[in-house]
Amino acid sequence: MVFSFLLIQARPGATIGGMCATRCSGSLAVRYGTMRDNVINLQVVLGNGEVIKTGSRARKSAAGYDLTRLIIGSEGTLGIITEVTLRLQKLPQHSVVAMCNFETIKDAADVAIKTMHSGVQVSRMELLDEVQIRAINLANEKSLPEVPTLMFEFIGTEAYSREQALLIQKIVSEHNGSDFVFVEESHAKEELWKIRKEALWACFAMAPNFEAMITDVCVPLSRLAECISKSKQELDASSLLCTVISHAGDGNFHTVILFDPHKEDHRREAERLNHLMVHTALSMEGTCTGEHGVGTGKMKYLEEEFGIGALRTMKRIKTALDPNNVMNPGKLIPPHVCI
Amino acid sequence: MVFSFLLIQARPGATIGGMCATRCSGSLAVRYGTMRDNVINLQVVLGNGEVIKTGSRARKSAAGYDLTRLIIGSEGTLGIITEVTLRLQKLPQHSVVAMCNFETIKDAADVAIKTMHSGVQVSRMELLDEVQIRAINLANEKSLPEVPTLMFEFIGTEAYSREQALLIQKIVSEHNGSDFVFVEESHAKEELWKIRKEALWACFAMAPNFEAMITDVCVPLSRLAECISKSKQELDASSLLCTVISHAGDGNFHTVILFDPHKEDHRREAERLNHLMVHTALSMEGTCTGEHGVGTGKMKYLEEEFGIGALRTMKRIKTALDPNNVMNPGKLIPPHVCI
Numbered sequence: 001m002v003f004s005f006l007l008i009q010a011r012p013g014a015t016i017g018g019m020c021a022t023r024c025s026g027s028l029a030v031r032y033g034t035m036r037d038n039v040i041n042l043q044v045v046l047g048n049g050e051v052i053k054t055g056s057r058a059r060k061s062a063a064g065y066d067l068t069r070l071i072i073g074s075e076g077t078l079g080i081i082t083e084v085t086l087r088l089q090k091l092p093q094h095s096v097v098a099m100c101n102f103e104t105i106k107d108a109a110d111v112a113i114k115t116m117h118s119g120v121q122v123s124r125m126e127l128l129d130e131v132q133i134r135a136i137n138l139a140n141e142k143s144l145p146e147v148p149t150l151m152f153e154f155i156g157t158e159a160y161s162r163e164q165a166l167l168i169q170k171i172v173s174e175h176n177g178s179d180f181v182f183v184e185e186s187h188a189k190e191e192l193w194k195i196r197k198e199a200l201w202a203c204f205a206m207a208p209n210f211e212a213m214i215t216d217v218c219v220p221l222s223r224l225a226e227c228i229s230k231s232k233q234e235l236d237a238s239s240l241l242c243t244v245i246s247h248a249g250d251g252n253f254h255t256v257i258l259f260d261p262h263k264e265d266h267r268r269e270a271e272r273l274n275h276l277m278v279h280t281a282l283s284m285e286g287t288c289t290g291e292h293g294v295g296t297g298k299m300k301y302l303e304e305e306f307g308i309g310a311l312r313t314m315k316r317i318k319t320a321l322d323p324n325n326v327m328n329p330g331k332l333i334p335p336h337v338c339i
Numbered sequence: 340m341v342f343s344f345l346l347i348q349a350r351p352g353a354t355i356g357g358m359c360a361t362r363c364s365g366s367l368a369v370r371y372g373t374m375r376d377n378v379i380n381l382q383v384v385l386g387n388g389e390v391i392k393t394g395s396r397a398r399k400s401a402a403g404y405d406l407t408r409l410i411i412g413s414e415g416t417l418g419i420i421t422e423v424t425l426r427l428q429k430l431p432q433h434s435v436v437a438m439c440n441f442e443t444i445k446d447a448a449d450v451a452i453k454t455m456h457s458g459v460q461v462s463r464m465e466l467l468d469e470v471q472i473r474a475i476n477l478a479n480e481k482s483l484p485e486v487p488t489l490m491f492e493f494i495g496t497e498a499y500s501r502e503q504a505l506l507i508q509k510i511v512s513e514h515n516g517s518d519f520v521f522v523e524e525s526h527a528k529e530e531l532w533k534i535r536k537e538a539l540w541a542c543f544a545m546a547p548n549f550e551a552m553i554t555d556v557c558v559p560l561s562r563l564a565e566c567i568s569k570s571k572q573e574l575d576a577s578s579l580l581c582t583v584i585s586h587a588g589d590g591n592f593h594t595v596i597l598f599d600p601h602k603e604d605h606r607r608e609a610e611r612l613n614h615l616m617v618h619t620a621l622s623m624e625g626t627c628t629g630e631h632g633v634g635t636g637k638m639k640y641l642e643e644e645f646g647i648g649a650l651r652t653m654k655r656i657k658t659a660l661d662p663n664n665v666m667n668p669g670k671l672i673p674p675h676v677c678i
Contacts, residue, residue: 306394
């Protein structure tokens, strides 16, 4: 029996332990969940030197506190992950990759929402805005229509993947979508996904000496179209060049903000946009980070997201498990939180 | 857009809050996960009277400690759940229910394992042993073949549900399975599932004045056939009447041990069997409870399952969040564990 673990995060350089520590995910999370859902148990070294195993190897358990999930996403502040037991996923028998265009980003996001509500189980559904497509054209000498674009992957048996693609084609046509194409041949699929995979790097083709500030928010799926539209207005009005890439099925989206690191006003404008996006997401009951983590950069948003009581609870856990504060001190929990 | 939440626990009388507190699940967990996977956030009242919200309403988040999952399964020992935001699941377009028989319980369990490894996504896969089928026959005046039996539910589009059923029929025939039937008409499906739904109550038809001790363990899927076979040998050799019901796709199974509550030797024998089953599961890297919880009855197995370090970690969390020990005191964490 050959299984392959489908990496749910495509970012080059990511490690399994780091992926656990940041509760990371990626384009396949819409089908397979995040690291939260793909870890069976962990071995963790605590601040006092104790080595613990967070659970058994059973698929499910109702025994004890969920230490596995407590450590996942704790960003090294509770202990160091030294062993990970992963849940394996069967590689699908067949897949179909599809792509289509929209006049507005709202239409594209609406189709993403409708797709999720339809019960069709996509394995990926990625939204790219027209600026991102322009970057891809520039970087790869392509001539894709520079409009908001949705990409899909459907998996299962041959008949089923095709059946799902056709169901979505119908939804797309009902929402001002056009140019729906789908491919099944393995080389053609790779070519199509390459567009998405290289999206981030392609941005630098538009501004080779600039840096990218990548912000990541996630909102309830029903608010995605509204959140992206509102954010996009701000991004389009900015003097900086910004692209939008979204794991649309999860309500998660990223903005790549390109700025000149030597220019203070660029950096300030990037910060302002980041701030605006996070606040828009929080005002819609979303989170300040869907998959990138808190670190120090997003600590300042946690009180608005959780309330002080939940943060105090986190701090109490941190203090109980790491009383000497030797585990990644200064990260995740804002310094003003008292127990 | 009409959604319906598919209750993952069929036990009558269960409440949503209780289901969260015990990290409960049921036959649909193989497809939809347990309460761990179906809760977006919680409102919780802590021991100090503080009311906290455990997270945003986004489908995924990388912000902060996973307080939602920490509370789920904590059995009321960390706080009282006062509000639950659930994740909704779309009701499937179509479903097919299938049933088949086996000569041995090992064959049935092997088919369950093969089914999961095949990538076919069952929405339920339930195993009943020959004693359980006998009880069902007795209780309902049926004449089902009294042999180990597997029941399946496949969901999706019409074509897909049927396609999956046929794929599994092939696996069944390769593993000494027989009498594979599948039904699609709604009344016929209900009739078939009624068999499984009423399984527990049917047991009392064999011994009307007895009580049932229900034990629940869960092992890694690859060990299911071995664990069930080994447990079954002990159960068959006992003077008490025992049936086996398994959520086979999760590696989770229950034994219903019927005993006369007025007879001390019956109670002791039931305890002995429970103990044997738990130890068999733990020796196979399983858990002492897949979905029923710890309470006080299974506290004594936690050290073997987790090790003392993990239990100390749990106790530290309990003490930090509920220093006055007012939240369901005496439950879940064994009394000998010191921080």
